[in-house]
Amino acid sequence: MLYVYNTLSRSKEIFRPFRGNDVNMFVCGQTVYDDAHLGHAKNYINFDVIARWLRFSGYNVKYIQNITDVDDKIINRANENGEEPAELARRYEARFMEDMDAIGVRKGVDKYPRSHDYIDAIRDQIQMLLDKGYAYIIEDDVYYDVLKFGDYTKLSGMRIEELAKHRIEPREGKRNPYDFSLWKGAKEGEPSWKIKLKADGTERVVDGRPGWHIEDTAITATLLGKQYDIHGGAIELIFPHHTNEIAQAEAAFDVKPFVKYWLHSGIMLIKGEKMSKSLKNFIRIRDLLKMYDAEALRLLVCSAHYRTDMIYTDNMMKIAQSRLRYLYASFSIFYNMKSSKSEIRCAEVDEIIGRLEKGFGEAMDDDFNSPMALSVLSSTIEGLRSYAESYPEISTQSKDVAVKEVINFAGVLGILEKDSYKNKLPDKASDMIKEREQLRKEKRFNEADSIRDRLKSEFGIIVEDSGFGSIWYGAG
Template sequence: MLQIFNSLSRQKEAFQPIVPGQVRMYVCGMTVYDYCHIGHARVMVVFDVVVRWLKASGFAVTYVRNITDIDDKIIRRAQENGEHFNDLTARFIQAMHEDLAALSILPPTHEPRATAAMADIIAMIQVLIEKGFAYAGTSGDVYYAVSRFARYGTLANKRLEDLRAGARIEVEEAKNDPLDFVLWKAAKPGEPGWDSPWGQGRPGWHIECSAMSTRCLGEHFDIHGGGMDLKFPHHENEIAQSEAASGHRYVNVWMHNGFVQVNEEKMSKSLGNFFTVREVLRRYQPEVVRLFILSSHYRGPLNYADENFNHAKASLNRLYTALRGLPVVDSSVEDAWFSRFRAAMDDDFNTPEALAVLFDLAREINRLRSEDEGNAARLGANLRYLGGLLGLLQCDPELFLKGSPTPQNNQHVTGNLAGILDDVAGVTETTGLAETAIDRLLAQRSAARKSKDWVEADKIRDQLQVAGIVLEDTPNGTIWRRG
């Protein structure tokens, strides 16, 4: 049975959906004022794999991932650029979709936007005011009264008195308690705003997710996910708002992925140590990025370092090398390999252990290849299937090993995906020598070998090796891959 670590109880729990056979899951998405960085990619890949495994386990999954398309950062960036905030967000929503498609991240069932959910947001705020959990300040802002919610701090394991000790009220704020947080912000001159009972304004960040999740999934659903940095205060505030409004439990299971670190510091835009997905894809194929992310358990830290990406690249090369040249046959997944894989994934989505199964399977394929090609091909089909559950091994082995980043037979590939991958392939450091140049050198080497000019043949091999091209001489000729 699937076990998931619940951040609320701080332990693994047997997963029991509210409605048998169905899973409703919400994950906090992007605030779209800039390009996605690798920290965002981790969240997206982690929960993409969660969805893939839930579906493979027989659940019907409704997956909601929101877009925050109005907030202070968006307004500030649009003002700096001298453009309408809608133009800014439209551009970065398109860029986000391109990045996610490049990483083979499946689209969610629903992708609500804050600007399209104003009626739901305003309605929830009105309910909170009527129930005494919120109030309008003298500044025109509306605040949530944290002291009215007895369970505040449960998710983050924090006590009100400890939180209050370090809190303070800013000069421009008109709230009753330093811990109270804004639900509705009055619009300042020149800022975008929406009509409300409290005047022109826009929602606070926390109320957006409460309103959008309950609109799409109901007032009580199965799983809520996001980065560890969202546990407090964002998710804590979501619980307070949603449960105060509905009068009952909001979410059964809370999942949080760990930080991406650079030199043992959290990667973030505020620290200036972040790398965009597009920058990373100029150096590494998309599946290498996925494997890098999945090589660490989702709850632990993930260290951004060239050696870790290079290790992921070498590991993926091993898997594709095992598949290279095998005939494509139907998989027979209900075997010992699948049982091991399932045990790993059912243990709180333990992708490092699941990957270990793939590498063991690749070793067995290599062992069998020369003595039992039929069995090797069957295991190769299993390897492709299990890799696919992680969003890996979706490329033609020959193309992947020669540096092509494009997945094959990918149902959610769009025209935009082709564009971004073409752009990436044109500048990627891993592309190196063009295929035509490699083929020309291989032909020269083959001619040298036929004439027994071993010095020239070795010289060409060394030249290719320096360019990152690995050769393998087989009875059927020389094959190559990028190292």
């Protein structure tokens, strides 16, 4: 039984989708005006692992993530560069897709719809809100009347008086200071669309572009329906973004709840501050991947629960890289152990795998507890390595099952997806590594170092001493 923490109820609930085994999931996506950084990587890896676990558990997941390609930030950046906003957005969208591919996230998302392709759906939704009296027009701007919607603060838990403390857009004629934009009138030098709206019995054309919040509900209504199962995003989006989405969709479609489970991920901190474009303290995904494996980044992200904020340091990244290499090296020892066709199952290995299935499942079913799942996976691989180092051979059947299960479960976190564990160390290299470990125990470091040099020059194998023991990589 899967339990998920729902921001809406502020509690863990049993996960029951609206329609049997089908899960419709939407996660707020990227505004494409610059490269994605590690804060984005954390968020998208978090939700990728959630989607992977749902699919692993047998759900049919339809996972949508929008691309915001009409936005102030895009327009401002394009003006600085002296280029068309659409051109800038396309360029950064392509780079974003490369980054998402590199960190194993892109293939899990069924569709990345672009906001500007949904102008008709946005118009229709604004019209519904006008018809029901939730929206009003001032010249070419359209606003949502927040006080008209009774449940406005249910997601954030804020008091209505607190709203005024947040950033508000001043505009003469607004009914309440915190009413938000559904449609922004065209300004000089900005992309705009002309849409037809009917209000108070008269039809008019308003020239402008969509507000930020309406793009999500127009996209989800089109692709997932008026009500769907999971909406994800970073915790900072609860107010106003997700609050406004609820107000729009529940008023327009007469549904409650618009989304059944609201899942929010913690943020990435660096040197005590949020990693962000505006603070200029960010590390681009593509820059990090010049130095580290993408799987090491996934391992780092999975080592914290998705709801908690995560502190990034270079040292933690180095440790994650070592831990990943240690898992590959250890799993390789088991994978390459001698096997025989004997029909006898190896009880010890079967038990290790039984603990993996149970422990990993329990961890992920408890609100996607990836750090616990990762620790179960690590101890499984350590158990298999120590089995391989204790026994001369294993039955082929037991080994095949164990290998398959480890790869399946590791795949939920998106690690051990490369075949390099299959590479067998040459016997001589393996002996040299053991000899080197022995020499280090005897503190004969000069001799140990010379073996390390020979491993590199003769076999292309790099040996490092990490907190996890000695690790090697680069063979084959």
